[in-house]
Amino acid sequence: MVKRIELTLLPEDAFDDKKLSEIVELECDVNESDRYDFKLTKRSIDARSRTPVVNLLLDVYINETPSPEPVIKDNYKNVSDKKKVIIVGAGPAGYFAALELIENGIMPVIFDRGKDIRSRRKDLREIQQFSNVNPNSNYCFGEGGAGTYSDGKLYTRSHKRGDIYKALRILVEHGADPDILVDTHPHIGSNRLPGVVQNLRETILHYGGEVNFNSTVTDLIIKDDVILGVTVNDKDEYLADAVILATGHSARDIFYLLKKKNIYLESKPFAVGVRIEHPQALIDEIQYKQNPRSEFLPASSYKLTAQVNGKGVFSFACVPED
Ligand SMILES: Cc1cc2nc3c(=O)[nH]c(=O)nc-3n(C[C@H](O)[C@H](O)[C@H](O)COP(=O)(O)OP(=O)(O)OC[C@H]3O[C@@H](n4cnc5c(N)ncnc54)[C@H](O)[C@@H]3O)c2cc1C
Incomplete structure (x- = not known):
């Protein structure tokens, strides 16, 4: 029962x-x-x-044994000799698109302008210590995209985002804490996120996908209004059955390229934010009415929303500190 x-x-x-x-x-x-x-x-x-x-x-x-949750990865088969789809960008959108293709028996070939996650770290140190910015390897570009340094808060206000639970399970299968499956405000944490991203890449490679770093897509090969492939680093041409652009919102060159090619682009409203820091003890006191907070309670967070002159103002993410 x-x-x-x-x-x-x-x-x-x-x-x-x-x-x-x-x-x-x-x-x-x-x-x-x-x-x-x-x-x-x-x-x-x-x-x-x-x-x-x-x-x-x-x-x-x-008096009943709970059946274990099926492992999503068990549905994957090797796709190295299957139809190819090029994915531009190895951020969250690119890696999840690649897994979806593998699940559907299609070979993903990923190109990212940046470096793998380990090598990318050195370039971030260059930014922090010496203010040297590598245009292709920084907080936005490189394996995991902007998502790698996003802290991994996983909740969304939208209910139209597809199978959210499946996405959470994929993250758990790749090293995220299983608590994200049950918590109202699931959160992977910046320490754990790089390992999860690396594991996602290893799964893609294991099942016959390809991941190419230091590979900026500089042109789209189009004939008779049909996309045939991409040009990488201004010289190498790659053909495929389809191309997925998963280049995120920081890839200006891609937006210019699409405009130049007369490809329909639609602008989206965007939000601008500021970072506000407060002592954790203050938020704990406001939220839990306790100072210090009970050892059984996690560090508290909060969410605010308001309408000001017809515009929505909201707290985007709160990073509690233990
Ligand atoms: C500071 C910060 C904190 C955030 N915190 C959160 C959070 O806690 N939770 C949350 O849900 N979201 C958060 N976000 C937003 C989240 O990071 C983005 O929504 C997410 O990364 C978008 O994923 P994406 O794959 O579409 O694009 P991106 O992550 O931008 O990835 C795009 C990839 O494409 C590659 N690329 C771009 N142009 C080319 C090209 N021409 N050729 C080849 N490769 C190319 C880039 O190198 C990059 O790897 C945060 C963002 C920032 C900046």
Whole structure:
């Protein structure tokens, strides 16, 4: 039997596996002779009242074994001799497009103007210490794109973004903390993100995809309004059955190229932001009404939205510090 239950608990109970087990047993009337297991499916902290509580949604399996979640990677087959699609950009969009192609039996060939994630780090040090910016390897360009240094907050206000849970599972299969599958505000963290990006690349290579660094796409090969391939570094031509542009919003040269080629471009409104820093203890006190905060509570964060003169103002991301 599988029972879905909702619990509202104090943090010291919700984050302690042993105590949580005892509460589940009581809640579901589990007998001594019963075998049971449970799976957390959602977790959120509600700090609106004086005492913060944790809301949990659990599936409890009584005398039944929970079936393991199928591994997405198990659906992949080697695609090295299949139809080719070129992907320009090895950022989040490019790598996820590559996995989707592999899942559909198509070979992705990726070109990125920047370097692999390890080599890219040296160029960031150059920026920080000596203000030398490599135009093809910096905070925006290189393996993982702007996403590599984005901190990996994974929540979205939009509900039209496709299978978000599948994307989270792919990230977990590549080294992200499984907590992202249940937390309301999933967050990978900048320390873990580079490893996840590197693992994504290894999966793409393992299943027969190609990843080429130091390869700037400088032209599109088009005949009779059909895209046939790309020119890389102003000299080498590569042909494929289709081309996916996943160059992000910093690739101005690509926008100019599309305009020059008379390809339809649509502008999007964009948001401009500022960075605001406050002491973590202050936010904990405001959110949890506790100073210092309980050892069972994670560092708090907040979200603000407002309309000012018809324009939306919102906090884009809050990075709590433990
Ligand atoms: C400081 C910062 C913090 C952020 N924090 C978050 C966050 O916490 N959560 C979140 O969801 N989002 C965050 N974002 C936004 C997120 O990083 C972007 O939405 C995401 O990276 C976009 O992915 P993408 O693959 O479309 O493009 P990008 O990440 O921009 O990747 C594009 C790739 O294309 C390559 N490229 C460009 N032109 C060419 C060319 N001509 N030839 C070959 N390769 C090319 C680049 O080298 C790059 O690797 C943050 C962004 C920044 C800058």
